[in-house]
Amino acid sequence: MPASRFTQTGNYRVRYQQDQTIFATYAEQASLIVGVLLLLALPLLIPKTMLRDVDMIMIFAVAVLGLNVTTGYTGLINIGQAAFMGVGAYATALAATRLNLPFFLAIPLGGLAGALVGTFVGLPSLRLKYLYLAVATLAFQIIFEWTVGHSPVLAQGGAISMPTVQIFGVRDTFLNHNMFWYYIILPVLVAMALLWRNVLRTRHGRAMIAVRDNDRAAAAMGINPGTAKLTAFMIGSFYAGIAGGLFAYFQKAVVIEDYGLHTSVQLLAMAIVGGLGSLPGSFLGPMFIVALDRFMGSASAWLGEQDIFPQGIDVATALRPLAFGLAIMLFLMFEPRGLANWWRLVRMYFKKWPYKF
Amino acid sequence: MDLLPQLLIAGVVIGSIYALAALGFVLIYKSSRVINFAHGQIIATGAFIAFALTQSGLNFWLAGLIAMIATFLLGMLIERVFLRRMVGEPIISVIMVTIGLSSVIEGLIHLTPYGAGNFSFTTPAALAGDGVSVLGTQLSRTQIAGVLAALGLLAGFTYFFNKSTLGITMRAVADDQMAAMSVGTSVERVFALAWAAAGLSAAAAGVILGLMSGLTLGGLAGIGLKVFPVVILGGLDSVIGAIVGGMLIGVLENLSAGYLDGLVPGGGTREVFPFIILIAVLLLRPYGLFGTREIERV
């Protein structure tokens, strides 16, 4: 048995409880350990500016995990995830600046605030479906931005500076900022991903899928569709809130522009490019979109320096939106299951290794 | 002078443009159940094409016409290249395709000289003269022409959908594509036509808007969002709804600017008021004033 456990290819699980394990083979467990070590060493291996992008990717991944609960699993299209992030960010900022809470309390508070508002915004989902709900979340996004802009306590959308923090005697400074937060965001992300996995493989997760696929049948199964949708909204916006709290500290200030419609669209794009409803997709999507943006940024900077295009025609500035839009469309058209599917194929390959089939 | 009638008149003027913008939206939704987030960008495309043509010396009216033809073809092209592949895909994917499309079109507009900056049409001679005063509000000829053009197009489309076989077929396709195909409907052609017609009306909206309040990419594309309250209020799949919804949102928005802005520090309530209406409508009457109620039986 041990040998076959190493290179297990088929499904040899004989008890239902075995069906529940996440990392079953030694190979998988070994790669897990290597992976963890690599992750811990990462900040030492890559350049500093890239580390900043890694941090951003991880924060976005938290928000995308949440989006994958509402939109990916429950089918409630949410074009306002950035606003929920914003709620978390502002709550965290108020907690940190007004109540002087330390960050490890302020950020969870942001999560709770996100969850609270999310549940409230989710209320229309009790009556609305699909498209209509998408429009409702869009409206929430706009109302949120407007409200912040009119709230003096929130600096009317202007910057609320975050205090610098320290933990175990290590201070967050300009120079170690990205690394400091890396070691905070990483465990948070891992924990959030585990919780996500757990919820979604249990009755609560299944209820969400049921509601997405067929809410009438779900009701006939004894699932309260309203509760399921609200739970989804609550969880999804809790994740957003946590991401917002992290982002507040990471950005050192909370400004409304960070939580605008554009960000919501980006989060959706990340979820889709990664593969809706997929755990690896929740990391791959943000990775891809951030990398694409960086790449296009450098490409346009480079293009801007070449005088190949006529004046007034700004190829450089066109690149980012073009690439972003095309990426979304191409994925949807040719790989609707997203990067997660590529990931799956790669994994399959290694699982079967050394056999070819 | 009384404020109220003036607010109403101004609301109707702006509302008719909302209605025209919403029309294109409704056309697409009606036939293919696609929510088009790129509509604002198509409006901008139409407006900038017309503007570019006038810049190169073409007569304004001709430029407008050519722009409408161009966006008609653009709509067809978009359907052909992108949307056709998405038939049968989940709704969120289709929505995201239009979101991606909006980004792509914006990128493309940045490849022209119009991506950044503000521009305005030189008012054509026929519209340059004195306007008229309606209920104490001065309306320019441009505004009046805009309202008339919008209403004309809207009336035409209403007739089309209710009386012509093609119009009925477009609605049929929205209901059940397979069944429509079984009687020989080319669903592809119906979709292409819907997108084309949407493109045409978008250019009309863009040109009128450009004439009235100038051209900026952001402003024109922004109409794409303003349209949501309109279509939700009117009913996502109703041409009449687009008209009534557009007018109502225009008027309500103006009333809020006229009466609420003074009460709210900073004002700007017109920016958010339509979206509050939107939420209210969704809660009270999700299918809007004229939208078709989903028939849902188990």
Add this chain to the structure above:
Amino acid sequence: MPQLHVEHVTLAFGGLKALTDVSLVVPEGEIVSIIGPNGAGKTSLLNCISGFYHPTQGRITFGAHDLSRSAPNVVTSYGIARAFQNLELFRGLSVVENLLLARHTHLRYSLLDSLVYYGRASRQEAENRAYVERVIDFMELEAHRHHPVGTLAYGIQKRVEVARALTLAPQLLLLDEPMAGMNVEEKEDMVRFILDIQREQGITVMLIEHDMGVVMDISDRVYVLDFGLKIAEGTPAEVSANPRVIEAYTGVAEHPPAPALQGVSA
């Protein structure tokens, strides 16, 4: 086991009355059939019982529970399960997953247990998975266990629909035309399942069916609806001889007990 009582139920959609003053009883352990022309209100009645519609007037009780205003998921929790007329399956999910969903109310761990997973959640999941397998065996769905339901043949999907309702472990099972679109052989299979459900598990069955052969053969009691009115009730024999039923529904004096071939054109 409780009885289902439908008392003077009226259901109106705007001006249209789908049901008018309908009363009936479904005694425990019996198979009760509802028949009637299309649009008679059979499905609407089922919808009222299962909470999808709420009667405009009248009362529906199941034991001590009042169903008239209850939401579908609440009705389900009272021990009433339903299979839909037009398939309402989770098409993208496999058969097992479909059935697991029906165990929702039997899994009693909280969202927090879910998050932690190990412990309560894990244990209950395994137990319920075993339950689901028993239903799969019973309904002879082994071969399709992991297939996405949407790709299964219509007849199999119908069977999954019934299996899923059964997985809810109900006391009363509502079946809306479970045999529509099946040939005789497949109907025989389905009848066998229904009879076993009733006999072996003691579940009360309320059945809507257009195949008079089936209805007459397996029902303990039949109610006939027409235009929302109850026009007849009684044993199969009584009902099939009722002239009003013949006129409104079957069109023949008695459901042919013998060859169905009399009219084959040469």
Add this chain to the structure above:
Amino acid sequence: MTSILQTQPHATPPPVGTAMGSDLTINNVEVVYHDIVQVLRGVSLNVRAGRVTSLLGTNGAGKTTTLRAISGLLKPENGKIREGTVTFEGRVLSGMNGTDVVKSGVVQVPEGRRVFKHLSVEENLRAGAILGRGNWQSDLERIYTYFPKLRALRNKQAGYTSGGEQQMIAIGRALMAHPKVLLLDEPSLGLAPLLVAEIFDNVRQINRQEGVGVLVVEQNASIALRNSDYGYVMEGGRIVMEGESAELASNPDVKEFYLGVTEQGSRKSFREVKSYKRRKRWM
């Protein structure tokens, strides 16, 4: 019990009367879905002009797929004809798109009625006239004479009509396209006995008055055989039996599995079905 394999080897094309030029002929058609699931495994059948042909078979046998293969509606379902041809009036239909098939005079009434729920009854019918083969006003009148009920309901939203009425709408809608051959997919599905009879009467009437050929897929074998001239039985993607309807109806296997009568000729009681019974397979 005679095995069908012996009497009707499916490998050789079935002997059908004289194939007329205007017959709809399906020749050795194989269909796969998603490029992998093979559903039809060499189906051949012949729909004689002006006559009613029925196609019987268990669930999942591939009856609907056969109709889709004829009507060009496979593509939207991700299906493809891999082998074989469909010809009608000398033209090859296989490979055509749905629109062209309808133009050539073959129209399908889809399974499960599928009326346009949000359109009125009359608009449903008008949608059938999209190809403009004839004058829609007079066509409407024609349909209303076949289905007088529909005239009364003309302004009602189709989603709120009863099952039988919806089936009438679906057939009427197809008639608006002036078919020469009508493909009906389980018209009796979910209909009350009286309505089933009524629908089949209508179909017969249309067939006689307009000479429209009909291919009807049915589970309700007794009514289908009673109302058709020729019949085929399909199992597992192959035609396993065929013959004049009356002949088929007296075949012992058809009797047992499709008509539910014992060999003695009396109707079996469903109650007596034995628990260990397993389906008999021809293949």
Add this chain to the structure above:
Amino acid sequence: QRNTTLVWSGAITGPTSDAGSSYAAGVEDYCKYANSQKMLSVTLNCVVRDDQYNNANTQRNFEEFVGGQNVPVFLGYATGGMLQIKGVVQETKVPTLPASYHIGLIDPPNNQYMFLPVSSYSENIVALLEYVASKERGAKVALVVNPSPFGRDPVVDARKAAARLGLKITDVQEVGGNNLDNTALLKRLEAQGVKYVINQNTAGPVANILKDAKRLNLLGKMQFLGAHYTGGEDLTKLAGDAAKDFIWATSYYMFDEGDRPGIQLVKRIGAQNGRKADTIRSVHYTSGMLAAAIAIEAMKRGGRDISAASVYKGLTSMNGSRSFNPGFTVGPVTFSAKDHVGAESLRLLQADATGNFKAITGAQRSRMFQLVHPLK
């Protein structure tokens, strides 16, 4: 040290990119010019980065250039992004010159390294209020501002100043770029008896307001005025003849003041780089040059080893006889440890029938502003 980087991060695309693209051109062209003139002993690496008016991008650019490449000075842009990096600017001690003249950027405490090239929005607005007060005591004034920190910035100071000047601010309204119709706004202001409408916005929204005011025959009844980013070539291009009589506060010289050395330089550099006429005429092109000029001058004055500290030293030494006067603005650029506003002097200009802005006051500082907003 062979070379160093001069970086600007701002909106070449996205909101306000109309101003931003000209500004970027100004920075870039002046930087190249400095190289060609060998103004410094080192070669400048001229980089303009598009941040799309997005704060996260601004911040990233800051980190990349300040944290990664150790640039000695950071040229920034938008209010939002600048407010956001305020903290790190202070921490890293890298002198930063925004294009946004938001007074909050230099307000204490802890803002020693932000420097506004010219007078603040608040000062613009207060100067306009002073002008209104001089025309009509007790007049009713409305403020129309952009719905953003940028627009809201001067409101507090404006209220204080108006109170002291005996003016009545009847209304403060936020109007953004997507506002299509201002009838309601204007009619309400008319009903309130407002005679002066002061704008803190970008040119687009102001142009729309002016056009609507013209249509409603209100131009004669109301005087429209605005701060730096409302006016100039952009406004006349958009509003056409509706811009006539608009009063504008700015510290910059106009393009048609061709006798000014700064403007001559602008024309020359613009032509050398083949810029479009529109770009060269834009006041934002001049502003970009000013920002670059200040940065380069500070590098020059800070000593041989160019670093953040040397630039800071160079900047804060620009006062008294050592003030810097490249000729782009109506007054010299002066900075000190306490003084973080470069060219404090400003003028009010009024658009004539041809759309050209003509000075209606001399170069001056707003006295009232110094009262309501004493700096450090």
